[in-house]
Structures are given as C-alpha cells and as structure tokens.
Amino acid sequence: MDSKLQMFENRLTKVFRHISKLAKRQNITCYRVYDDDIPEFPFSIEMYEDHVYIAEYQRRHGMEEADHEAWLDTCLELISKVLNVPPANIWVKQRQRKENRQSQYEKLSAESREMTVYEGGLKFKINLSDYLDTGLFLDHRTTRGMVRHEAKDKKVLNLFCYTGSFSVYAAAGGASEVTSVDLSKTYLAWAEENMKLNGFDTGKHTFVHADVLQYLDTLKLNTFDLVIMDPPTFSNSKRMKDFLDIQRDHAELLNKVLLATKKDGVVYFSNNYRRFILEEDKINAASIKDITNQTLPFDFQQKMVRKCYRLTK
Template identity: 80%
Template sequence: MAPSPDKLQMFENRLTKVFRHLKKLARRQNISCYRVYDDDIPEFPFSIELYENKVYVAEYQRRHGMEEEAHEAWLDSCLELISKVLEIPLDLIFVKQRQRKQHRQAQYEKLSFESQEMIVQEAGLKFKVNLSDYLDTGLFLDHRITRGMVREEAKDKKVLNLFCYTGSFSVYAAAGGATQVTSADLSKTYLSWAEENMRLNDIDVSKHEFVHADVLQYLDTLKLNTFDLVIMDPPTFSNSKRMKDFLDIQRDHVTLLNKVLLATKKGGVIYFSNNYRRFVLDEAQIEASSIRDITTPTTPFDFQQKLIRKCYRIVK
C-alpha cells in the first residue's frame, strides 16, 4: 500500500523540522557533509545524507506490499519532497537500496558505473566520495569526531588503520603528523581510494604503507610492540570469498583485540568500533590496562539517538 497524502505530509513536516535544526548546527560547526534523516518514520525507511550540494538517499529494504510500478511512483513522490525540502535539484539526488543486515563483501561490489564522484571537505581535509557506484559513499559520517581524536593524538606516532576502507582515518592521522600510517584492507579498490585520499591532501604516500591483506591473517604477521596508535573498525560479519575465515565480531573481538594489543607499544591506544546492535564487549578477557566506552562523546550532532555503533578507547 502506498502511503496517503497525509503520510507524505507527515514525512515533509518531519524532514523540514529536522533539516532546519541540523542545518544550523552544521553551519555553526562548518560541516558540509552530514546525515539529515534516518528512518525517523517507519513508512519512510530512508537514510538521507547531504554531501555539500548533493544528496545521497539509501532506501532500507522492507516489505512494503507495493507492486514495482506503485513503489517507483511512491519513491518519485518521496524524492520530489526531499528535493523541495532540502532545496537540491532532483538530478543531484542519488538513490541506493540497501538491506538492514549487510555483509561486508556487498560493500566491495560495484552496483553501477555512473561514477558520480566528487571531492568534499571535512575539517579542512579533502575526501573523494562516490554517490552512485557502491553501497556506501566512501566517507562514514558517524566517525567525524573519532577521526578528529585520532588527528589530535597522531603526532610523531606510528599508526595502524585496520579494515581501513577508503582511508579517512589514515588521512587524519597523517595530517596530525604521524611518522608513518599503515592502512590495511581486503579490497584493492578501497586501498587505491585511500591512497588517492592521501594524495588529495598533499600527503607523501611514499612515507606510508598500504597493505592488501585479509586482516585476520595479517594480524599474525605483525611484530610485537610496533604501533603507538591503532584504529580498528571491522564489519559485524564478513564471509568474503577472499577471506580464509568467517568473521563474527561478537565472537571474535577478544581474539582480534588481543592480537592488536601484542602489536601495540605499552601505553599505546586502540580506537575500536563496530556496528553490531547487540554488541557486548568482553572486558575481562581483553589484555589492556584501561578500556573506556566513548560511544556517547564520539556521537556527532546528526547521529544523536540514531547511532547503533559502539566505540571504545583501549590502552595497552
């Protein structure tokens, strides 16, 4: 069933109110890429993000009971409304459909070949985002504050970024004065994207490492007491054909963290986060000197009450 005009009006009212509020906060903080809406009303299961002058809309898959044609018409109505409220032309709005539970390898699969790429700014740094071709844009907006913390701590440090994706944490670390940043990921596509992000910021990539590896195996090759600062933001589950093992972050986080701690210098810091809704950190089994849950202080203004990820600062 397509929603009634009343429901569309409800969606418009909600979007208008939220956008008006967030736009002010974003302007005050000089932020040009932020999330505007995230599944606030069940009948309109969208995530809507603004990337400067363009909009990225992800429609979460759910049983809507509409025929394909009716669904298309409904989606067109929603997009017209989003265009009107956000004052962005329809041709600058990009739409993806995504499942609520997503396996990591889907993130690596190219979904289209439009290459709607643009360079956006965040905290004085530049990043390439792609609004059309992949499931994610290349910049996780919810880690904006965490990236800033890494930048502040990185000076003269040796940094490791595991499951690095497009290397935004690596860019922040290098910009913060890290002596060397090692970025590891299973995807060659994302590693070259990470390298491109480094170059965009005039960072000498020859001073840094980009490692194409299955992180689960790569951890066993690391030397003891090597890194001062580690970022680890793994997927909840991963069973990519290129991985030897299946990753389940609830089951495997203790093993992963203890291996990372071995490769970390005494007093070194690990920023660990994940998106598993029911995640429980098994603190007693982690061989660290201190563990602090920093989920709340690292939650940006546009993710308040909406964020499912957990974030921890772990000290060896």
C-alpha cells in the same frame, strides 16, 4: 497530499532546519539529515555539500513495483523541495539492490558520479553512484578528530581501513608513519588516492592488501603507538580464509592488536553490531573506556547503533 506524506514533509523540514543550522555553525558540509525517523519512510538521507545521497532500507511495503516507483518519485520530489536540491543532484540506492535506479533522478549524462568533499579541512573522494556506501562514514567524524589530535609523531595502524579516512586524519595530525590494511584492492587504492589528495607523500606511508585476521599474526610485538580497528560485523569474503564474527572474535582480535601495540599505546575499536557486548575480562588492556557517547556527532544523536571504545595497553 496524503496525511502520511504531510507527516514526512513536516518531520524532514523540522530536522533539516535544526541539523543544517548546527552543521553551518561548525562549518560541516557532509552530514546526515534523516534516518528512518518515520517507519513508513525508511530512508537514510545525507547531504554531501550540494548533493543528496539517499539509501532506501529494504522493507516489506506491500506495493507492486510500479506503485513503489511512483511512491518513491513522490518522496524524491518532496525531499528535493525540502532540502532545496535539484533532482539532478540526488542519488538513490536501494539497499536490497546494488544497481542505481533508472529514473529521472539518475544523471543520464556520462558525468562522473565521483566528487571531492571537505571534512575538517581535509579532502575526500566520495562516490555517489557505484557502491552501497559513499566512501566516507559520517558517524566517525568526531572519532577521526580524536585520532588527528593524538597522532603527532606516532606510528599508526589502520585495520579494515576502507577508503582510509582515519589514515588521512592521522597523517594530518603529524603521524610519522601510517599503515593502512584492507582486503579490498579497490578501497586500498581509494585510500591512497585520499592521501595524495591531501598532499601527503604516500611513499612515507604503507598500504597493505591483506586479510586482517591473517595479517595480525605477522606483526612484530610493540610496534605501533596508535591503532584504529573498525571491522565489519560479519565477513565471509571469498578471499578471507576465516569467517569473521565480531561478537565471537573481538577479544582475540584485540589481544593480537594489543601485542603489536607499544606500552601506553592506544587502540580505537568500534563496530556496528546492534547487540554487541564487549568481553572486558578477556581483553589484555590496562584500561578500556566506552567512548560511544563522546564520539556521537550531532547528526547521529537520535539514531546510533555503533559502539566505540578506547583501549590503552
């Protein structure tokens, strides 16, 4: 084995041993193992119970395609060995291309690539094959727990709700009503499915297919007790009337959200923009707390670029 591969194996063995122990202790079965720790091995590697999900980040590697495929196969054999997961349970995405690799690591049978996983005693549908992300953002595990803890008898609004994991946690915490809003019909249907999966009556909760930027202008004042807003950094979806730039637009968005929030209501706001700076002086909140470090799970301690804030009206 060449020295770089040996270095990768040593690193992966070490972090997996450490992180899997912490996960076991906390009864966590979905967690990140490795994230671009060694520049020559630009992967994000996540465990989803007995499956592994690998995203290869786009880098200039200078290899011909055939050489790159061979190198990737070698890496996958090594990952399979270290994590003790059979190749049939390993899924690979290359972040520059949407399609899945046609290789021995792709299941060739017509089996569904969807599975149900557990987090915090709740069930979530994930998809390991069809999208760039699995449907469950593992870095917000702790934040979701905070929302569950605070949701009892509250009216909750989940904006840019994606597959609705925050909505499920809010319902599990006893929210009186959860409104989930997203521009994607696919993700909204997935959010509804996640709610049903956990036995919640979807008739009591609302799923809104809308552009959040326009939807905010339709909200009545002082309606919600608890709001979650985890927007993309940039979005110019064809269905969106306006182009979203979270650095430029966050103060305006938050102020609209705060208008729709009751007095003493809470807004959780996070985003993934690396150079994000919160413009506190422009935001009409009674208090703003940076809770980024408090919300970092053990498997993201080394590498976390997202920011997270708790605003009180």
